[in-house]
Amino acid sequence: MATAAGTSLVFRQLFEKESSTYTYLLADKDTKEAVLIDPVVDTAERDAKLVSELGLKLIYVINTHCHADHITGTGKLKSLVPGCKSVISRASTAKADVLLEEGQVTFGKFSLEVRTTPGHTNGCVTYVLMDESIRMAFTGDTLLVRGCGRTDFQEGNPATLYDSVWGKIFTLPDDTLLFPAHDYKGQTMTTVGEEKRHNPRLTQSKDKFVEIMNTLGLAYPKQIDRAVPANLKCGLQD
Ligand SMILES: N[C@@H](CCC(=O)N[C@@H](CSS)C(=O)NCC(=O)O)C(=O)O
Numbered sequence: 500m501a502t503a504a505g506t507s508l509v510f511r512q513l514f515e516k517e518s519s520t521y522t523y524l525l526a527d528k529d530t531k532e533a534v535l536i537d538p539v540v541d542t543a544e545r546d547a548k549l550v551s552e553l554g555l556k557l558i559y560v561i562n563t564h565c566h567a568d569h570i571t572g573t574g575k576l577k578s579l580v581p582g583c584k585s586v587i588s589r590a591s592t593a594k595a596d597v598l599l600e601e602g603q604v605t606f607g608k609f610s611l612e613v614r615t616t617p618g619h620t621n622g623c624v625t626y627v628l629m630d631e632s633i634r635m636a637f638t639g640d641t642l643l644v645r646g647c648g649r650t651d652f653q654e655g656n657p658a659t660l661y662d663s664v665w666g667k668i669f670t671l672p673d674d675t676l677l678f679p680a681h682d683y684k685g686q687t688m689t690t691v692g693e694e695k696r697h698n699p700r701l702t703q704s705k706d707k708f709v710e711i712m713n714t715l716g717l718a719y720p721k722q723i724d725r726a727v728p729a730n731l732k733c734g735l736q737d
Contacts, residue, residue, distance in 0.1 A: 527607020618660020
């Protein structure tokens with residue numbers, strides 16, 4: 500089984516094309532314990548199949564926040580892979596088996612540190628994995644490659660998002676690999692150092708950032724009206 504160089508970490512970046520969402524599979528090759536971050540309902544069967552083909556044991560289905568643009572695959576994965584637990588932050592106000600505050604999510608010998616990064620939504624978190632030979636963070640919609648999550652609905656607040664990025668993500672070492680929940684331009688990942696230098700929004704002053712975010716004028720996500728209510732139950736049907 501392919502692992503990240505120098506570790507027993509199994510890592511896959513998966514894509515859902517309708518919502519341009521990245522799902523991440525992380526596992527410990529030795530213990531087989533695995534987690535999925537931000538699965539989408541439309542690709543949940545693909546993800547469950549991959550977990551099975553790799554001989555992994557899915558223990559947690561983890562969300563970075565209550566998404567507005569797609570229905571999470573969490574509920575479907577719980578029925579496809581009995582025993583795995585749904586995970587989201589307590590601040591999201593969503594229902595799940597595990598409600599996180601700051602702390603750790605552990606699989607095998609690896610741990611994801613939970614950093615609260617509100618601003619896109621109140622309940623957004625970033626998951627940080629620090630291993631001897633690899634540093635990576637899963638930023639959800641808080642920080643995108645050369646962008647960031649919008650702040651015009653779901654308790655969005657640009658000043659809060661700015662503080663989250665500078666306080667909780669840009670304080671990580673510059674070589675930390677960053678993996679977002681979305682990309683709309685074919686980009687897959689970035690680093691803390693790159694974004695500190697080149698992010699067109701977050702390199703600005705806080706006042707300028709707030710102005711930029713308040714004048715983005717983006718259309719609402721097409722699925723928002725059905726996605727948010729479903730995701731407040733982690734995609735579980737009553
Ligand atoms: N067109 C898409 C929605 C695109 C969008 O609004 N993306 C969000 C993240 S999903 S809520 C975002 O924060 N974008 C930031 C940006 O600068 O584009 C759809 O209809 O689903």
